[in-house]
Amino acid sequence: MILTADNITTLLADQDLLISAPEFDGEIKHLAYNSKEVVPGTLLFIKGNFKPEYLDDVIKDGAIAIVAPQNFESMTDLPTWVSDDVPAAMSIVSMAYYGYPQNDLALIGITGTKGKTSTAYMAYEILRSATHDKVALSSTLQVITGNEPKYHYRAHLTTPESLDLFRWMREAVDNGMTHMVMEVSSQAFKMRRVYGLRYNVGIFLNISPDHIGENEHPTFADYLAHKMMLFDHSEQIVLNADSDYFGTLIEHAALNVPRDGIWLYGKEDADSPKADAYFEATDTNLHGSVFNVREVGQQAQHLHVSGEYTLDMPGDFNQSNALAAMIATRLVGADAPAMVEGLKIVKVPGRMQVLNTKSHGTIYVDYAHNYASIAALLQFVRQNESVNKLTVVVGAPGNKGVSRRPGIGKAVSEGADIVYLTSDDPQYENPDKIADEIQAAITNPEVTIYRQLDRTVAITEAIKNAGPADVVVLAAKGLDEYQKVNGVDTPYENDWAVAQRIDSELEF
Ligand SMILES: CC(=O)N[C@H]1[C@@H](OP(=O)(O)OP(=O)(O)OC[C@H]2O[C@@H](n3ccc(=O)[nH]c3=O)[C@H](O)[C@@H]2O)O[C@H](CO)[C@@H](O)[C@@H]1O[C@H](C)C(=O)N[C@@H](C)C(=O)N[C@H](CCC(=O)O)C(=O)O
Ligand SMILES: Nc1ncnc2c1ncn2[C@@H]1O[C@H](COP(=O)(O)OP(=O)(O)OP(=O)(O)O)[C@@H](O)[C@H]1O
Structure with missing residues (x-):
């Protein structure tokens, strides 16, 4: 694909993203936002904390022009499009460069504090069944652009940089x-x-205070406002009627989408506003669930998703995620048999993975790492009357999400019998101090607290001490195969592998 200098000037000017354009009539043969990705013919986007010294390599490696904020044009002789919003400019130029691939894809966008990855995999699996494997995925865990393994990529961000996103879409x-x-x-x-990108269907799962801090959102209001941007960019919206701040959400959604393009879902008997579709568990156990879907009202009857479904993932929050995925996929063409099939087989790596042991109860490896998700998980386990003791192994990362620590302690205090406070990517902080902060919020004297900063040893102890009717939750690290310590990814076996190994050693 090739863009001319004139194309770029027009694209940026049309979006009001251009301060000045260079005298230049070259052809752009490649786009990059990292100096290490520059090849001859590259247009480089300079964003974030780009260091001027990178420019030496950029010129040496053959960049022919840049899009940069003000002041950069004086640092180089390279032709420069000056923009006060380079990331937005990068999105607009990238989608054009890759030929607007979004126009050839029915696109579902999913946001929410918790459940994005789980819901994405559910929708993906339903659509695989509905379309005979013609569905792409962009998730925190993986990007999938084709069915052969060479088109499966490890993700580095929940949502990729625009340039990568549009390349993958193409x-x-x-x-x-x-x-x-x-x-x-x-x-x-x-x-x-995702500047300038629109979704055929936007799913809004839930919102609770999270991602507030350095490098993320300064306040909850800022977090909420940015999440609600999904409403401004979606043709239709699937919205959780049980979400906190529902009043604000529906008000904002209604500003952008007519009521017959807003689909509300919720839990049967929850004290929530009227929804178009409800779910209710008909059989819930520690390993999976069977649930019923009921449509209400005239609009919902177009959905045709009423009926009973089996989900191979436990937790009522996952039934809620599943119903969101069902409605959204329905709106882009999936039918009920595809839903039955997709939900029966869906697995999400590191999310609610269940290990049934002979003598040490049920073990969950789960990515829950804030108050809302740990509380939802422990509450779900508690609902099962056959459960004896509930043990949680948990820590919190260093230099990131600091505000989560008291929330983790609170959730443990409300739901666990035993907790092992351990390490989780301590980075440059002392994990013992992080554990102190979590422990300060465990106010329930009934909770037995152990501290074991070696995560493998903590998991070993927790499983060894659990009886056949107990549950052990290994929280917050999913299938991560490293611990981030002092800026280095230090190899770590992963919670699931440790649990399986310990279980087989104990049974032997
Ligand atoms: C605050 C934030 O979102 N920062 C992201 C942003 O950083 P940045 O633009 O400042 O980039 P930087 O790493 O400082 O480097 C500046 C520029 O120099 C370039 N560079 C860098 C080195 C070099 O040798 N040459 C070079 O040209 C880089 O490509 C970049 O364009 O762009 C980088 C990639 O270009 C991201 O890695 C980085 O994410 C950081 C790591 C991050 O932690 N982001 C989190 C907050 C995040 O985005 N999380 C959400 C999920 C939240 C949720 O769970 O809901 C996500 O979508 O992943
Ligand atoms: N709807 C939900 N409500 C509350 N908790 C949930 C919900 N869905 C999933 N969870 C819990 O949150 C954990 C993380 O789920 P998931 O990875 O799907 O969410 P996410 O939004 O992608 O998370 P993150 O933004 O942290 O990557 C799960 O392992 C589960 O314990």
């Missing part, structure tokens, strides 16, 4: 994909990674 379209499911973080809206 690849998906070229691979014959007709649908795409993607997670859209509030940070992606804030950092303009």
Whole structure:
């Protein structure tokens, strides 16, 4: 793909993203936002904390022009488009460069404080069944643009940089994909990674205080405002009627989408506003769930999703995620048999993975790492009357999400019998101090607290001491295979592998 200098000037001017354009008539053969990705013919976008010294390599490696904020034009002789919003400019130029691949994809965008990845995999699996494998995925865990393993990429962000996103979308379209499911973080809206992109269906799962701090959102209001940008960019919206701040959410949604394009879902008997579709568990156990979906009112009857579904993932929050995925996929063409099939087989790596042991009860490996998700998980386990003791192994990362620590302690205090406070990516902080902060919020004297900063030893002890009717939750690290310590990714076996190994050693 090739863009001319005139194309770029016009694209940026049309979006009001241009301060000045260079005298230049070259052809752009490649785009990059990192100096290490520059090849001859590259247009480089200079954003974030780009260091002027990178420019030496950029010129040496053959960049022919840059899009940069003010002041950069004086640092280089390279032709420069000056913009006061380079990330937005990058999105607009990237989508054009890759030929607007979004126009050939039915696109579902998913946001929410919790459940984005789980819901994305559910929608992906339903659509795989509905479209005979013509669906792409962009999630925190993986990006999938085709069915062969070479088109499966490890993700580095929940929502990729726009340049990567549109390149992957192009690849998906070229691979014959007709649908795409993607997670859209509030940070992606804030950092303009999805600037100018519209979704056929936007799913809004829930919102609770999170992601507030350095490098994220300064306040909850800022977090909420950026999450609600999904409403401004979606043709239709699937909204959780049980979400906190529902009044604010529906008010904002209604400003952008007519009522017959807003689909509300909720839990049967929850004290929530009227929804179009409800779910209710008909059989829930520690390993999975069977649930019923009921449509209410005239609008909902177009959905045709009433009936009973089996989900191979436990937790009523996952039934809620599943109903959101069902409605959204219905709106882009999936039918009920595809939903039955997709939900029966869906697995989300590191989310609610269940290990049933012979003598040490049920073990969950789960990514829950803030108050809302740990509380929801422990509450779900508690609902099961056969559970004896509930043990949680948990820590919190260093230099990140500091505000989560008291929330983790509170959730443990409300729901656990035993807790092992341990390490979770301590980075440059002392994990013992992080554990102190979590422990300060465990006010329930009934909770037995152990401190074991070696995560592998903590998991070993927790499993060893659990009886056959107990549950052990290994929280917050999912299938991560490293601990971030002092800026280094230190190899770590992963919680699931440790649990399986300990269980087989104990049974032997
Ligand atoms: C605040 C934030 O979102 N920052 C992201 C942003 O940083 P940035 O633009 O300042 O980039 P930087 O790493 O400081 O580097 C500046 C520029 O120099 C370039 N560079 C860098 C090194 C070099 O040798 N040469 C070079 O050209 C980089 O490519 C970049 O364009 O762009 C970088 C990639 O270009 C991201 O890695 C980085 O995410 C950081 C790591 C991050 O932690 N982001 C989190 C907050 C985030 O985005 N999270 C959400 C999920 C939240 C949720 O769960 O809901 C997400 O969508 O992932
Ligand atoms: N709807 C929900 N409400 C509350 N908790 C949930 C919900 N869905 C999932 N969870 C819990 O949150 C954890 C993280 O889920 P998931 O990875 O799907 O969310 P996410 O929004 O992608 O998270 P993150 O932004 O932290 O990557 C799960 O392992 C589960 O414990």
